[in-house]
Amino acid sequence: MQEGQYSPMATTLTLEDDEPPSRRLVPINHPTASTAVSYPIFLKNTTIIPAAKMLFSQRISKTSPKTKAFRRRFYPLVTDKEWNDWQWQVSNRIRTYEKLNRILALSPNETLVNSDTQIPLSITPYYLSLISADDPDQPLRKSVVPSINEWIKMPCESDDPLGEDHQSPVPGLVHRYPDRVLFLLLDFCSTYCRYCTRSRVVGHGNIHAGRTRWEKAIDYIAKTPTVRDVLLSGGDPLTLSDDRLEWVLSRLRRIPHVEIIRIGTKVPTVLPQRITPKLVKMLRRYHPLWMSLHFVHPDECTPETIKACTMLADAGIPLGSQTVLLKNINDSVDTMKSLMQRLMKMRVRPYYLYQCDPITGSGHFRTPIEKGLEIIRGLRGFTTGYAVPTYVVDAPGGGGKIPLMPDYVQGHTAEDMVLNNYENKCYKYPDPLPGDSVF
Numbered sequence: 001m002q003e004g005q006y007s008p009m010a011t012t013l014t015l016e017d018d019e020p021p022s023r024r025l026v027p028i029n030h031p032t033a034s035t036a037v038s039y040p041i042f043l044k045n046t047t048i049i050p051a052a053k054m055l056f057s058q059r060i061s062k063t064s065p066k067t068k069a070f071r072r073r074f075y076p077l078v079t080d081k082e083w084n085d086w087q088w089q090v091s092n093r094i095r096t097y098e099k100l101n102r103i104l105a106l107s108p109n110e111t112l113v114n115s116d117t118q119i120p121l122s123i124t125p126y127y128l129s130l131i132s133a134d135d136p137d138q139p140l141r142k143s144v145v146p147s148i149n150e151w152i153k154m155p156c157e158s159d160d161p162l163g164e165d166h167q168s169p170v171p172g173l174v175h176r177y178p179d180r181v182l183f184l185l186l187d188f189c190s191t192y193c194r195y196c197t198r199s200r201v202v203g204h205g206n207i208h209a210g211r212t213r214w215e216k217a218i219d220y221i222a223k224t225p226t227v228r229d230v231l232l233s234g235g236d237p238l239t240l241s242d243d244r245l246e247w248v249l250s251r252l253r254r255i256p257h258v259e260i261i262r263i264g265t266k267v268p269t270v271l272p273q274r275i276t277p278k279l280v281k282m283l284r285r286y287h288p289l290w291m292s293l294h295f296v297h298p299d300e301c302t303p304e305t306i307k308a309c310t311m312l313a314d315a316g317i318p319l320g321s322q323t324v325l326l327k328n329i330n331d332s333v334d335t336m337k338s339l340m341q342r343l344m345k346m347r348v349r350p351y352y353l354y355q356c357d358p359i360t361g362s363g364h365f366r367t368p369i370e371k372g373l374e375i376i377r378g379l380r381g382f383t384t385g386y387a388v389p390t391y392v393v394d395a396p397g398g399g400g401k402i403p404l405m406p407d408y409v410q411g412h413t414a415e416d417m418v419l420n421n422y423e424n425k426c427y428k429y430p431d432p433l434p435g436d437s438v439f
């Protein structure tokens with residue numbers, strides 16, 4: 001990529017330097033609104049036979065009956081144009097218990113919180129439309145609505161269990177592994193997950209989305225030739241404006257030893273309206289660009305999210321998923337299999353299944369490690385290997401990701417390795433090979 005191809009966006013950045021643009025109240029008629037458009041990106045230069053066309057249009061139906069009903073009930077005067085504008089969604093996110101209580105019948109566990117929690121309350125109207133109004137045990141609801149369980153701190157928990165703050169050579173840049181860095185662009189997300197590993201920072205204004213800090217991080221990367229892979233995260237990088245995100249991408253692309261850039265985001269699930277044709281057109285200029293998308297439950301795979309993932313995949317961005325294993329949310333083989341299979345249909349390759357980090361107040365979300373192994377055992381062999389994520393524990397203290405696998409090895413004889421297959425049937429593989437000494 002030539003340097004001259006980029007516009008550094010210095011003026012825009014200076015204007016917006018103090019705060020993520022998503023925190024501003026933005027006029028609802030923003031030009032980037034992805035209103036109820038047809039999607040030329042899907043259809044251009046493509047011949048579609050009628051039957052396939054019908055299936056295709058079913059696949060990209062614009063919204064679910066649930067979201068439609070929610071809009072009719074709670075946002076009857078909001079136009080399609082407003083609802084489908086990501087900045088309208090951000091500006092109208094639900095941030096107070098009073099407002100939340102008008103939409104959901106809050107349970108005693110949820111009502112009692114009613115004050116500051118470590119992680120702020122914030123839910124986009126779109127994501128709220130997927131949440132049950134009456135059932136506090138609904139998985140998506142538990143993942144974003146605060147409960148008093150967050151106040152319970154266990155001795156094993158800490159605010160920074162992964163020791164990120166001790167592995168930051170410059171503020172907001174974590175350099176843990178030899179060839180890659182984690183670059184935290186901001187601490188803002190449109191919707192906050194109650195189990196967030198970065199609960200100590202998200203929504204607190206500690207990670208300033210400003211050019212001065214970003215330049216320090218980019219300087220560090222430029223001066224560290226071993227860094228070939230930069231993961232942009234936060235907070236959610238896709239809540240930045242196109243211009244600000246492009247400024248970061250273009251600066252990173254000028255560094256010859258940065259081979260790949262990755263973006264970690266939950267936007268396609270909580271704010272799919274953000275994936276606009278304009279954003280996608282900009283992103284595809286910075287290949288090789290990868291994305292790790294955060295999913296927790298099959299209910300997140302809505303028409304809106306399918307459309308967002310399709311647009312990203314059509315732009316040539318390899319998509320992987322990251323899922324945190326959460327008690328009473330997705331801790332069953334059936335739920336996880338359904339999620340992984342739906343992700344595959346959206347061209348999102350299941351990447352990591354994370355054991356929930358022991359952050360402060362997360363005890364009600366954590367499962368025994370055996371549960372994760374049971375889920376992997378229930379996936380491997382029962383569905384395509386592409387749909388089986390790597391189950392990892394992120395080692396407390398900053399030791400990095402440690403993969404865990406069910407044990408399929410039963411033992412070893414003089415001639416064979418004794419193995420169990422996915423159906424628990426026993427097989428032998430010659431090991432060492434009989435002729436090893438000959439070769």
Ligand code: SF4
Nearest residue numbers: 189192193196235266
């Ligand atoms: S989207 Fe990611 S960074 Fe934001 S609250 Fe959820 S887990 Fe944390």
